[in-house]
Amino acid sequence: MTKGTFLITGASDGIGAVYADRLARRGHDLILVARRADKLAALAQKLEAETGVTIETLSADLSTPDGLASVEARLRSDAAITGLVNNAGIAGETSLVDTDAAYLTGMINLNILAVTRLTAAIAPRLTATGSGTIINMTSVTALMPDGFTAVYPASKAFVLAFTEALQVELGSKGVRVQAVLPGITRTAIWEEEQLAHIPAEMVMEVNDMVDAAFAGLDQGEAITIPSLPDIADLDAYLAARAALRPNLSRDRAAARYTA
Numbered sequence: 095m096t097k098g099t100f101l102i103t104g105a106s107d108g109i110g111a112v113y114a115d116r117l118a119r120r121g122h123d124l125i126l127v128a129r130r131a132d133k134l135a136a137l138a139q140k141l142e143a144e145t146g147v148t149i150e151t152l153s154a155d156l157s158t159p160d161g162l163a164s165v166e167a168r169l170r171s172d173a174a175i176t177g178l179v180n181n182a183g184i185a186g187e188t189s190l191v192d193t194d195a196a197y198l199t200g201m202i203n204l205n206i207l208a209v210t211r212l213t214a215a216i217a218p219r220l221t222a223t224g225s226g227t228i229i230n231m232t233s234v235t236a237l238m239p240d241g242f243t244a245v246y247p248a249s250k251a252f253v254l255a256f257t258e259a260l261q262v263e264l265g266s267k268g269v270r271v272q273a274v275l276p277g278i279t280r281t282a283i284w285e286e287e288q289l290a291h292i293p294a295e296m297v298m299e300v301n302d303m304v305d306a307a308f309a310g311l312d313q314g315e316a317i318t319i320p321s322l323p324d325i326a327d328l329d330a331y332l333a334a335r336a337a338l339r340p341n342l343s344r345d346r347a348a349a350r351y352t353a
């Protein structure tokens with residue numbers, strides 16, 4: 095019996111390529127999406143030979159309307175696709191005042207719009223069958239928006255909030271949605287020179303990161319932070335946030351604003 099097909103965005107390199115490897119070894123057929131057709135084809139050929147699964151490649155620039163529409167159409171119509179890894183993303187902005195507006199637009203299109211629209215494209219089919227898996231690649235910067243640049247962490251905070259909301263909406267209909275929050279991971283998103291200036295104990299190897307994310311998925315986690323030693327720390331953070339909830343919407347302003 096088929097294990098279902100996963101579509102992976104950003105599969106030509108880095109984290110997405112390792113997802114392709116691990117999902118193929120788990121017996122899933124794959125559709126690999128990225129811009130560089132040659133890299134996708136080489137990976138597909140290698141993994142097909144090593145694992146025997148069927149792998150298709152789709153070259154698309156997900157930051158453009160046409161590229162996004164082509165992948166959306168496939169997700170809507172192909173009943174064999176039961177899993178989506180929303181992994182493609184870019185970083186690399188400088189300070190807001192120095193970054194080109196077109197670069198920021200491209201980042202928002204890829205990191206936010208594509209994740210939203212691809213998820214919206216597959217969700218109706220998955221909820222109709224009451225099954226399926228969506229894995230959204232966010233980042234630890236979603237939890238520390240003051241620790242990096244302005245737009246990239248905000249884009250990843252969007253993906254985290256989006257995922258948590260979907261866990262309620264789609265989870266109740268039988269669809270798994272996992273948020274993965276990597277810390278600094280050795281991939282081409284970083285210049286070698288940048289990584290050389292970061293303490294080695296802060297940089298995870300990409301295979302280790304993805305294997306931990308799969309362990310989190312297998313353990314049923316909704317939010318996986320591969321480097322976090324004690325899950326109680328995440329639970330405490332989520333509990334502190336939940337404790338605000340009863341007072342976040344009331345019929346009167348707080349006393350400190352009405353003196």
Ligand SMILES: NC(=O)C1=CN([C@@H]2O[C@H](COP(=O)(O)OP(=O)(O)OC[C@H]3O[C@@H](n4cnc5c(N)ncnc54)[C@H](OP(=O)(O)O)[C@@H]3O)[C@@H](O)[C@H]2O)C=CC1
Binds near residue numbers: 127129130157231277
């Ligand atoms: N590495 C890290 O430290 C961390 C990474 N992340 C996140 O992990 C995800 C993967 O990053 P990582 O593997 O490190 O980065 P890489 O740069 O190694 O890989 C990025 C992938 O996205 C694809 N991609 C980039 N732009 C587009 C586009 N416009 N359309 C389609 N595909 C595109 C690239 O392929 P191609 O160029 O062929 O299009 C490539 O396959 C990102 O969302 C990133 O934000 C999160 C936290 C930490």
Ligand SMILES: CC(=O)[C@H](N)C(=O)O
Binds near residue numbers: 186235
């Ligand atoms: C990939 C990045 O640039 C970022 N530091 C992150 O950890 O997400």
